[in-house]
Amino acid sequence: MTTRPNNTRHFRHTRRAGFTLLEVIIAVTIVALLATILVPNVTRWLGVAKNKKAAADVNSLAQQVRLYMTEKGMSSLNDDFDLEVLLVGDNPIIQNANSLKDPWGHSYVVVIPPTVNRDFDVVSFGADGQPGGEGDKADIINGTH
Numbered sequence: 597m598t599t600r601p602n603n604t605r606h607f608r609h610t611r612r613a614g615f616t617l618l619e620v621i622i623a624v625t626i627v628a629l630l631a632t633i634l635v636p637n638v639t640r641w642l643g644v645a646k647n648k649k650a651a652a653d654v655n656s657l658a659q660q661v662r663l664y665m666t667e668k669g670m671s672s673l674n675d676d677f678d679l680e681v682l683l684v685g686d687n688p689i690i691q692n693a694n695s696l697k698d699p700w701g702h703s704y705v706v707v708i709p710p711t712v713n714r715d716f717d718v719v720s721f722g723a724d725g726q727p728g729g730e731g732d733k734a735d736i737i738n739g740t741h
Contacts, residue, residue: 643723643732646699650720650736653695657682657704657718658738660689673716675708698736700725712737 615623660682665673667689682690690696696704698720710717717739723732 646723647732647736650698650722651740653698654704654718654720654736654738657695658713658716661706661716661718664689673706673708677706677708677716679704679706679718707737713739 657679661673661677661679664682665671679690679696680693682688683693683696698704700720700723702721702725705719705721707717707719717737719738720736721727722729722734722736726733727735729735
């Protein structure tokens with residue numbers, strides 16, 4: 597019978613917990629493929645959501661301007677009317693100045709003479725903040741959505 601010296605260590609081959617390089621590469625590839633499919637759709641959905649919020653906001657602001665006109669006994673607005681007057685007074689119609697910003701961070705404006713409505717238009721100039729445009733850069737006017 598052969599004996600082993602005491603200084604010789606016996607190594608057990610145990611499987612280490614973790615991932616192999618191949619498993620990591622496959623997982624990263626799957627995540628990359630999903631990202632290339634999902635990111636454009638999520639971006640488009642965010643754009644649609646911002647347009648819908650702006651459409652709701654311009655209609656709400658138009659109602660608040662009409663309320664202001666009723667409270668002040670006005671039949672029409674001056675050409676230089678500014679939405680910020682809705683924030684002024686002891687009992688302002690709008691409590692939060694952020695309500696006057698569209699989803700892209702630009703100020704909503706009142707346009708007189710109007711291009712769509714009879715008395716005035718409340719407008720968001722879209723993502724670019726400039727009049728005109730198409731897609732997410734298009735103007736959003738109360739009463740049109």
